[in-house]
Structure formats: structure tokens, C-alpha cells
Amino acid sequence: MPTNDPTATADTGGAGREPYLPPATQPVRAVVWTLHLALPLLGLWLLLANPHINVEWHHNPSHFWLIILVAGINVVLGAMIGQASARRSDARLLLVSLVFLSSAGFFFMHGLATPQIILPNGSYGFDLSQPVGLFIASGFALASALPLNERAASAVLRNQAWLRGGLALVLVVWGVLSLVPGLTPLSSKPPALGAGLGGAELIGLVLYGVAAVMLFRIHRRRPAAMLISMITAYALLAEAMLAGMYHRNWHLSWWLWHLLLTFAFVFVAYGAHIQSRREGSTAGLFDSIALAATVRRIRADYERALEELVGHLRRSADSRVPVATRLAGKFGLTEAQAAVLDRAGEALANERELSERLGALVELGNRARVGLPENELLVQSLERARQAYGDVRIALVSDGTVSMGSAEYREGDFPASGPVRSGDAVVHPLTVKGRLAGALRVPVGRTPQDDALAATLAGQMSIALENARLYQELETLFRQYMSPDVAKSLLADPRTAELGGELVELTALFADLKGFTSFSERVAPAEIVEMLNRYHSAAVPIILGNGGTIVQFVGDALLALFNAPARQADHAAAAARAALAMQEAAEKIVATSPGYPRFRIGINTGPAVVGNIGSPQLRGFNAMGDCVNVAARLEGIAEPGTVVIGQTTLDLIGPRAQARSLGDLSLKGKENPVHAYVLSALM
Template structure:
């Protein structure tokens, strides 16, 4: 909806402005009072030609104004604007009838048709004005528009019949003229009409408070002046200055509307939106939606140029669009600038989002570089256009059928085959190139430079993480490595007490076996067993703390928190038992795993010195797990009572009773876990 932006004023100045406006509207009533209170000032001036041309000229101009409003109402399909147009057509139309019946012009003598013509027009207009100011919803507005032809026909027929009867002196307009235009029973009707104008003015003023508009303010002023004209009609004698006074009020009322329409036209640059401030809220929302759609179409056109690398579209390219939305050249220029700004903002947002996504995809872990590049292109092409990436290989960088030297360097981007080329630099050397479309925008080169910088960092990180996978992650648990990479402070010496489930496993008979075979056979056996055991721990979320010869220690619930750590530890132990038993079946002379699991508090953290440290756990819970493992038979899983209680139902177990554990005061209640998924076996 077209709105007027008024100059900003301090709040203290607003009451003053309202007072000045009110005094302007009160001045005509003060002048009327002066003329009526001082009869010697209210002189008679009878001049037919002056009345005829003044009134007819004003009437015809405002009939055109009413027709203009009607066309706008039909185009917008808005009931409020249509009712306002009828208010102006009825008042201006009967004002023209009043001019035609001026005595001494087209008729010899004045009759009652001359007296009542314009008061009747003002009364009819007051009804339309009041109706237009009501809270009309879309349904009531639609009903008003459906009655458009009927109301137009009735109004035209009434004005034509009044004119013909007045000119010919036929009943009921054959009666002689009165001392005043309104007398007798017409007085209360005219007073009620003035009240309707006042109510309409107040309601439109409230609309103006919500949406400041020159047209709305002039409409308020016009209705107040028409109410004052109605009062003047009731009180003034014909052809006296007080009677001429209401003619001046009509000129002022219609003049305010005409001037505000002109101001709005100058501001809009077209006639389409001059009266949009008057329309219903539903119509205003529809107009705003149309203009939003206009912006979106502009953005789409600009975006298409951006994606293809062609020149941005200009005014001539929007001819069909301008015709659709009835935009002037000035409006096209404004919307085009707004669309360009919006398109630039959206492009920047898309590019920032693409950069963030590229950084996110540079995740910790082994990644194939070619797969990473393909993944990155899926992200950046919708935001940057037709970009390509080539990586260095055998001293050359190939992008489709174009070949670049690996020594491209860090110099500013070059242009090749109409495309901007940027090097991807890793550790001071050219690791690849980024090709992008060459555009006219000033920031296109800069945006490609930013993208090349981010891709260089990401590519370097991908290679670094891959190196870490070889040099770092294979020497410790993936959970510990990921935790240290995410938060290096976790590498500091120290720790804290956590409840953990510790899993100890070693090979029963390892010492005897190692005495009887070659060292190579020992290494082959250990690697075979550990290759089967490690996945069992990792697949259940465990952290392998250390390998000590034939033994391993794994923790659950540290460093990553796990609410079901006891279940995970037992599942890992059973899987490890089954895997090692399959290996032992193939190699009967090899030793076999025995496993102990215990749950309880332990001190977990980094233990060692500033020069060398390791992630470990200490405490009674860990020691008991080691002792349970030492007491277990080959191919068995023994758990502490706390672990079994944490498992709950669904685990088959056999109680081993209270066991005396070496190096610990008191006994330990132990259980052998047979399997998971069945009822718990009672001793």
C-alpha cells in the first residue's frame, strides 16, 4: 500500500501541529458566526454567471476525481474506495446540477430544484462517506462491489431526472424558491448528514494515525469541511455572503482531495497507487503481496543473470513486468534498485552459508580428496555459479580440458578463457586451482578470492586429518583422539573421578606359548587376536587405553559419556570371547582370551609428565577388573556384582560366589556371564 512518509518531528511538536490543523478547520465556522452575528457584514451579492461558472467548473473537476476513484476501486476490487468514489460523485454531480439550475442562465427563475439540488447531493454523499468509514471486511467490501452497477445507475438516473425536472419546472421541482436552501423537515435531515460527515472524518483520522498518508489526511479535512458546508446550508440565506461561504467550503474540500492526489501522483510517478491509502486492509495486503511478488520477480531475473554470468537485466528487460503491475519508469527504477540490493544480500547470505558448509564438511577423519572436492562443488555451485576445482597431480593441474602449471603461485587471480582463476595454496605451494565465472560486479573477484582461501584451508585440513589418522589416531583410541582434537585442554595432566566399566583381557598360557615359538609367530598371534578384539571394543563405543603385551585395557563411559556403559562393556566382552574362540579353534596350540569386567568409580585422565603422558584410569574398580580377568578360565567372561546389577534382566549368568582377590581386603562377589538376551540364571 502506498504510504506517505512525513518529515520527522519531535513528539513535543505533534500537539502543536494538530492544534494548527484544528484551527484551520475551525476558521470557516468562526467566519460563518461572524457573518450571521453581524448582519451588516452578511451583504447580498446576486451574480448568476459567477455562480454558474464557479460551481460548474469545480463540479466537473471533482466528477472526474470521483470517476478516477471509481476506476481505481474497480481495478483493486475494493469496496471502501468504491464508496468514497460514490460520495464524491454524488456531491460533485449534484453540485453540477445546482450550477445548471442557476437562475438567469439556463432557467429564468430559481426554483426549489435549485435550492435543494446540492443539499440533497451532500446528504447522499454523507451516507456513502459514513458507510466507507465503517470496519468493512473482505465480504462486505465484495458485496458493495457487486452492487456497483446498480448504485451507479440509481445515482445517474436521479441526477438526470433532477436536472430535467428543474429545467422544465415539472413536479415535484416546480415549487418556488425558498429564503434558505434548507427549511422545514429538511433541517434535521441536513443536521444528521453533518453528523455523518463528522463521524466519517473521525474514523478516517484514526486510520491516518495508523497509516500516515496525504490522501487520508485530505479526506479527513474534506469531510470536516463538507460537514461545515452542511451547517452553512442550514443557517445561511441565499445569495448572501454566508451562502457563498458554503460554496467556498466545497471548493476547499474538493481542492484538498485534488491537491493530495496530485502530490501522491508526483510521489508515485504513476496513477495506479494514488488512492491505495484508502483501501481495505485486505486490499492493502494484496497490494503489498503484489509488490513483494514484483520484488521476487526482479530478484529472479537478477539471480538468473548472476548464475549465467550475463549482464544484469535493466529497465527495458522489465517491460512485461511493468505492464503487469502498472509501474511507471520511476517505480521500475526504484524496484530495480531494491531488487538488486536484495539479490546482492541474498547472494552474500548464500555464499556465507556455503563457506560455513564447506568448513563443516572438513570433518575430523580420513577423507578422499576427490570425494571431498565433489562434495564441496555440490555446496558452492548454487551460491557461486559454475565453479570448478582441479587438484595438482604429477606437476600439473587439470580442470576438464584445461591444464595449469603446479607453480601457479599465490599471485592475484588471472583470467583464462573468460573465467577467473584462483590458486588453492597449501603450505605455501599450489595444491590446485579454483575456476569461476567472470562477472561485472565489483565483488565477484573478491568473493572468489574468499572462496579460494576457504577451500585452501579446508584442503589443508583434510590432508592434515588424514595424516593424523596415520600418525596419531592409530596409536590411541578414536574417542580419545577425537576428544583431544575437539578440546586440546583435555590433554592437560590430571583427571577426575567417574563411574566407568573397565574391561581387562589377556591370553591365558601366553608365557608358555612364547617360550616355545619364534618371535615372529608371537607377533602374528598377537596381531591376529588384537585385530579381532579391537573392533569388538570400538563397535560398542569403548576406549582402548593400552596394550601391555598380550593384555589390553578398555574403558566405557570415558572419555565419552555413556549411560549404558555396563551393557556396552559386557557386549564387547562377549563379542571378544566369541571372536577369540573362533581363532583358537583354527589354532589349537594358541593361548585363549580370558576377560574380566567391573563397574565402579575410577580416576580417569592424563597421567605422566609434561614430556610424555597417556590417557589412563586408576582405582579399585579397575584393579578388581584386572583381578577378575586373572581368575577367569580361558574363554570365559567374569564380571563384578556391580556390573551384573547394572545389566538388569535379560542376561544369562552363573554366580561364582565370593572370591578372594589378591591384594584386596575382603572378598568380591563375581559372576560368569554366559550370554545376553536370555533370563538371568540364579545360582
């Protein structure tokens, strides 16, 4: 595939980043390039400022063959770029081809008008042919450098027949008028200093200069050698227009603009020759000059071709030649390039395979950390592994044996915990705490890294299986003895178990059973335990369901926190909802067991220090602060079956609360009275 793939010329600059500049536009080479363009102008100035060195050299054959040679080069370049335009359906390439064809046509007319070839003497046509051709070409040059949108590009392509036909007609008419003796003034002898186009030559110079600058801006976005060649050619053509304005026929300054024209077109031809030799093909030679939309389309074609090749290589390694041949024909590749593409495609397929498998390993590692149930983890992991590795199979140990199809494996069947070969696959042991827990069968042989990747997959699956079982054990243990939020915090970061705390605004909920002591005196201990379990079995899900964290069970009492350790935006209302729901559940219990005591609940909101309190040997998660003490006091004054809340809690809940004021209360341990309310409902 040609190395002039437009993907290599994509804009690599982002926000705040300078685009990459190839060697032709790096600082030192840019200076050399500028000097090359400045030297001809310096030579022109020296010749015009020193007439004694601006000597006349009149040699018609040399002039004729120079012109014919350069015109021929232009015709070839114009035809090649025209073919590229047709192949890519690109308006810019069409306009560039017209630059070369128009200058070639009029250059050829200028050569035919050389004295003593067709006409015996010089003529207006001889003097004007090349300036006219360069002026027409300058218009095409400017148009080719414009950032044509889709509508303008389509209009140019629709009218390409008129553009080419019109140019051909102008050349034919010009040839007849300037080469038939005596037909028009164009075939007559001009003044001694020759004829010119006046201001049109200056306009042409400006158009070439603007076109060169605009092409350089394109080059900054997507650097390419052919763009540099075109920029240099347009700059030299602008200098040729300037040199030709002096019309000192057959003097060295007159020959100078012929040489500038020659250098301009030979520079492009030489650049194309070098690039085609390096790539071994002319396909894609002028793609870098094309419009941005065409470059994107070409890039998409290459991407689709590579995807097609990679997909074909992955499906069948024995039938690659037809695909390589088809791609070679599509992109104009040589046999050697098709072979390189074939090897590159195979390498890309292997790399894609490796990337997919590494991606699968990353996903499996992530899933091993989320605490999924074992069966769900294995199903999801196996599905993902099969997408990347093929027909992967897994089986767990039962009675010390792993049954996988007709084969059975025991711990001693895996030497040094290594794999066992099974046809075109390897079977790796899965271990948990160093003991055989299962086996994993992975296909191998498609890529050189298969064995290593299979071992890595087996290791990852062993880790996932062990984590799932360990997580289940810890979760079961923790959740039975502490709030889920505290358990999650400890599992995620064991450092949260360290002694200490932080100041947090929270809502504390205290609840106990009024009459519990007298009830305990009347009944047997087993009935006390049954009663407490019934109440707590009803209360705990309600508190947890509203985002609360239960931090204490003390006999018949419990303390729950809201907004700690897990944060809640509406923690006061959440605590209120939980308290009302607890009373409703307690009423249902009392209705079936009339002698049972009833809940009384106190709620208060304020700042408190939350964290682990205790000693290095034994600690517990709790909250300390005045707001917690007040909640306990409000619970103590509450009547059975009611919920008493503090002023701060009511303020946070707002008008949603239906509450009856109890006035200012003097609470034990409080110097100032506390205003409290009986909460009856929450809207």
C-alpha cells in the same frame, strides 16, 4: 517503477517492536496535524457563541462556482480511484471511489440548487443535497475502512455495477425531484433556518470518525502518505457534518462547512498531485489504501517483475530494452523510470551475483572443516563453485606439472603466486604448505568484483585442500594410537589434551587372557604377538562399535570406558553387549587354535575422574576411581570365557540381563563385600 511500491508499506513491527511511523505521525507533527483539525471546530464554536461575528454573506455566484469546482475535483478523484480499483481488482478502492463520487454528485446537485441558477429561491433540495450526499458517503467510508475478508471483498466487486448504477439512479432521481419547480416539496422553499436530516447527520459524523480511526490503524501497520490524506479527509468530513447541523444559511458558520468540504477533498487531491509529481506517474498512486490481500498480490507482482528483470540481465546484457519496455507497460512507468529500473535491475543482478558467490565461499569454508576425503571434498567444492562462478575447473599437480586442457602450468609460471590470464578467465595456483598443489581456473568479467572473488575462491580452495590432507594425516596418526573418540576430541579442541579431568559416571570394562603367562612360556615371541593381534583385532572393533573408548593396552589386558569421553545414555548395556560379543569372537579363535588362552572380562559402573593423566611431557587419557578398580577385581575372579558384572551395572541394565549371582565377594583392597553376577545373555 513508482516509489509507492507496497513493499515499502509492509508492517515492520514484530513482537515487542513498535511499527515505524512516518513524519506525518511523529509526535511533533501529530500535534500540528491535530491542531489543524481542531481549529475549524474552534472557529465554529466562536461563530455560534458570538452571533455578532457570525454575519450573513449571501453571494450566489461565489457559492455556485465553489461547489462546481469542488465537485469536479471529487469526480476526478473518484474516477482515478475507480480506475485503480479496476486495475487492482480491489474492493476497498472501489468503496473509496464511491465516497468521492457520491459526495461529488450531491455536491453538484447542491450547487445547481443555488438560488437564481435554476430555481429562483432556496429550496429543500438546496439545504438537503449535501447532508444527504455526505450521509451516503459516510456509509461507503465506513465500509471502505473495514478489514474485508476475501469473501466480502469478492461480493463487493461482484456487485460493483449495482453499486455504481444505484448511486447514479439516486442522483438522477434526486436531481429531478429537487430541481424541477413545483414537482415535489424538495423544490419548494424551506423554513428560514433551513432544513436538516436530524439524527442522520449525527450518525454520519460517527461513521466518518470510526472510518478515520480504522484507517489510522491500517496506517500503523503499513504507513503511507495517501492513507494520512484519507484519514484527514474523513476527519474533515465528520467536522463538516457537525458544522452543517446548525443550518444557518449564508452565515459564516454555514460557509464554514463548505470550506471544510473543500479542504477535505482538495487535501486528498493535493496529496495525490505531489506524489504523482515526485514519482512521475499515477500508477500505484492509491495502492497503499488497498486491502492487505491486494498489497500482498502487488508485492508479489513487483518481486516477480524484478526477478524477471534480474534473470534477463544475467542471461543477456544486450537485449535489456524489450524487458524494460514490457515492465514499463505492465506497471505504467515513464521512460525515465524504465531507465532507472533497468539500472537498478543491473545493480541488483550484480548484487545477487555477489551474494551467491559469497554464499558459496561460506559453504566451501564449512566443508573444509568437516574432514571429508580429499576427492570427495574437491568434487563437492567444484560443484558448488560452478553454481555461483560458472565454468570453474580444477586440476592437481602431477610430477610438478598441472595439466588443464591443452595448457600446462608449473610453479614458476605463477608470478609471486599470483594468477595467470587465460582468455576470459584467470588461473590461480593452489598451494599446500607453500608448494604448488594444483590450479583453479575461474571465469571473470561479469561483475566488477570478479577478480577479487576469484582470488578469494582460490585461497579458500587452497585452505580446503591443505586442511583435507592435514586432517587425513592427523586422523591416520591419531586413530592408530588412540580411540577415535579421543582423537576426535583432540582434533576439535586441542585444549582437551591439558592435564586434569572431570567426575563422570561411567562403565569400565577390563579384559585379559587367562593363562597368558603359561602360554608365553611355551611358544616363541612371534607367536605371542600373532595371538595378541588376533584377539585385539577381534575385540577392538566390537568395543568401538558399541561406543566404547579403549584407553589402555597392557600386555594381554585392555581397559575400555563407556560414557567417556563421548556420552552414552545406555552405557552399562553397551558395555555388556561388547563383552558378550568379545567372548563369542574369542571362542571362534580358540576353536581354530586350541592352545590359545581365553578372555575373562569384568565390568562395573560408578563415578570416576576422567581426563588426561601424566606429565607435561607425556600424558594419556584414562579414568581413576573405585568403580574402575572394582572392574579390574571382577575381571580377576572371572573364569575364562565368562563376563562378571557388578551390582550397579546390573541395576542399570535391568531385566534385559540374564545373570547368575555369585553372592557377596571379598575383593582385594575393598573393606565391604561386593555383590557380583555372571552375565550369560542380554535380551
